Amino acid sequence: MTTLFGLPAHALLVHAVVVLAPLTAALEILCALWPSARRRLVWLVLALAAGVMVLAPLTASAGQWLYDQSSQHSPILEAHAERGEWAKYFALGLLIVAIAQTVQHVRESRSEAPNRVLSIVVAVLAVVVGVWATVGVVFIGDSGAQAVWGERQ
Template sequence: MFDQINGLPVHALVLHAAVVFVPLLALVAAVYAVMPRWRSKIGWAAVLLAIAAPVTTFVAKESGEKLYDRLKASGMTGPALEKIDTHSGFGTTTFYFTFALAVATLVMVFLTLRTTDKRLPRAADVLLAVVVLALAVVSGYYVFRTGDSGAQAVWGTTS
């Protein structure tokens, strides 16, 4: 399922979705967290991205593991395989932080849906906003590190 489609690695086909959806989730979640007056306008986008980002990140991670297994079985060794190991570690971390951001975003959206002015009690609103903002920053950082390490593994020079 995560290996190939029409002879092409699934990883090469789906990784771009994660590269788009994770930063979009981080941005929309951050705006939702700090701009209560915009919540009614962007809540639907936050929910959709909170579903799409972790799903695409999971598929990219799983398909990357299948591609790794295929490369290793073909006899790849040395520095190239080490770069892919590093990339894989970043990919796993990206998935975990993206999943956490998605959960925190969904919690915030569903809790604010229950209020008429889309605000929670001050302490809860601030706490959730801080959690969402922190997870957004970390998710953005790790999606960048994952993408950069993958690009370096494929296109970088081997030394």
């Protein structure tokens, strides 16, 4: 995918990832730390994580196409292109956490007693992956913004 509505696809897709990845991360952390939220939001979080998993590689691919259109690359643009590859990994991490939370939810809904070990492991994983994904989006976006609008003074 190279263009959408006459615009570079990367410029449009990136906004979805920039919004959905941190939102998904925040909801996963919320669901990990607050069981009532997990009962209400687990299926939404799974859908969002699946969406991020689809959008991240599409966005990176569209970004690679845009990168290949130029013959001259600044160091910050090269850094942005390298960092853009991170999105695939944090998208996978968000999806794994969402699946783990869904399994946790299904297990808890079938039995009265929650599994403490599973709850702790999923909570730690959600916080680590959530922070990693959010920081990753910030670093990728910062280098992209600097590549487009110039380095900060």
